[in-house]
Amino acid sequence: MGQSQSQAQGDRPREGGERTSPATAGRAALRAAAHPDGDIGKSHQLRAWNYWMMSQRSGTLSYQVFAAGFSLAVFLLFYVGCDLYGWRIGVLCTFGANALAAYVLHMMVDHSVKSFMPRDAPEWYMWGGRAVFIGATYLLVRSLELRAIYLKL
Structure with missing residues (x-):
């Protein structure tokens, strides 16, 4: 019966003799376990939801x-x-003048380029594939612009 009122309520002593409630200790444990070893895979399950x-x-x-x-x-x-x-920026003018054609063509170019991109590609290969994708889409839309072919709704 030698427990104080704070110990009876479930508080545990901290390192400096301070007391902490189980809720505070639980939040501290969640914060400490939020990103183990930099892996953020399941840390979203540990974070408390808030308005921000x-x-x-x-x-x-x-x-x-x-x-x-x-x-x-x-x-x-x-x-x-x-x-x-x-x-005026030429690339933006080209894509803006024929935006519907750019939208349709980019899906086809993406499908074509993606077939040559392995999932475990090195970074330089990924950036090269991105450059090929943007360049091919731009060249196709630019060729339509030079021929005065515009898709409109």
């Missing part, structure tokens, strides 16, 4: 607000640069 977590899959409010703000900032950047200052 950003998840595209679950559509959290913080993600939607951030995505809307980021999209608005990029739009504003292009509006100021292109509409107010008159800047």
